[in-house]
Amino acid sequence: MKSRELALLGSGLLWITAASAAQAYPGGTPSYQTDVAPFCAACHSSVDEAALAGARERAAKEVVEKKHLATILAGLRGYGELSEADRATLVEHIRAIDANSKIEMEFPPQVAPGETFQVKVNVTGGAGPVVGVGLVDRAHRWYARPASSAGWIMGGAPTVIGSDGQPQSAWISKRPEAVGRNITFVNVTGIESDAAAGSWAKAKIIYTLKAPDKPGDYPLVGVYFYGTEKASPLGYTTSPLGQKQVRGGGSSASGRVKFTEEFVITVK
Numbered sequence: 628m629k630s631r632e633l634a635l636l637g638s639g640l641l642w643i644t645a646a647s648a649a650q651a652y653p654g655g656t657p658s659y660q661t662d663v664a665p666f667c668a669a670c671h672s673s674v675d676e677a678a679l680a681g682a683r684e685r686a687a688k689e690v691v692e693k694k695h696l697a698t699i700l701a702g703l704r705g706y707g708e709l710s711e712a713d714r715a716t717l718v719e720h721i722r723a724i725d726a727n728s729k730i731e732m733e734f735p736p737q738v739a740p741g742e743t744f745q746v747k748v749n750v751t752g753g754a755g756p757v758v759g760v761g762l763v764d765r766a767h768r769w770y771a772r773p774a775s776s777a778g779w780i781m782g783g784a785p786t787v788i789g790s791d792g793q794p795q796s797a798w799i800s801k802r803p804e805a806v807g808r809n810i811t812f813v814n815v816t817g818i819e820s821d822a823a824a825g826s827w828a829k830a831k832i833i834y835t836l837k838a839p840d841k842p843g844d845y846p847l848v849g850v851y852f853y854g855t856e857k858a859s860p861l862g863y864t865t866s867p868l869g870q871k872q873v874r875g876g877g878s879s880a881s882g883r884v885k886f887t888e889e890f891v892i893t894v895k
């Protein structure tokens with residue numbers, strides 16, 4: 628291939644990547660109904676360095692303070708349009724949304740081989756309009772795999788209870804029933820938190836799992852994907868179509884990846 632064609636191809640790919648990132652991820656993953664591992668959320672910030680244990684300097688660069696808040700305070704990217712005082716307020720709002728965006732998991736500490744049981748994941752916060760929740764095998768951004776790889780068998784479609792307390796199935800129903808809806812990752816829609824008002828969304832996901840046949844200790848970890856800037860009046864602009872657009876842009880670090888502890892369930 629000639630170099631000019633290569634250059635054209637290269638710029639086309641860049642354009643496609645930027646456009647799909649801007650449309651798909653803020654707003655969750657409306658088109659992908661499948662297992663997800665946190666490496667996909669490369670733009671998101673981590674809440675602590677432990678999520679990238681072993682990655683040395685890189686781990687420190689991926690945390691909220693460095694990857695996201697420092698950019699805002701320095702007035703880089705779209706943040707330069709805000710005054711210094713407004714940038715400080717935006718950071719304050721983002722710290723509040725991070726402090727109130729939590730993931731907790733309820734599970735039996737011990738199950739019998741082959742037993743079917745429930746795991747409940749409760750999340751709070753998240754800017755909205757969507758948050759993502761998954762089950763993985765370890766609390767690591769690069770090495771986590773979907774929980775099914777650890778031996779857990781997903782026993783059916785996860786049940787999602789939205790912030791309004793109502794079950795919702797619009798997202799999971801986009802996955803053809805014939806291929807099985809027993810996946811480890813879901814989007815919750817209808818989420819709206821407001822850091823200025825101190826109001827936080829909440830949701831619950833109920834997974835049905837079947838234990839492996841072989842006795843042993845098996846890991847189970849919850850992972851939470853959420854946005855922050857749309858929860859602050861200073862964190863977004865509104866498009867002519869009325870959509871909230873994050874101030875840092877679609878490729879910014881205002882998304883988050885947060886894990887539960889690395890839990891272990893004994894199969895005995």
Ligand code: HEC
Pocket residue numbers: 648649652653654655656663666667668669670671754755756757758759852853854855856857858873876877878879880881882883
């Ligand atoms: C190109 C950068 C980028 C990548 C790659 C990315 N995200 Fe995000 N994500 C964002 C941004 C920016 C937000 C919005 C954060 C905000 O509201 O401040 C976001 C928000 C989200 C949200 C919450 C929805 C919302 O609008 O707040 C979910 C869920 C999410 N991402 C999941 C994922 C998953 C799963 C992947 C991998 C398949 C992924 N993201 C990859 C940048 C990215």
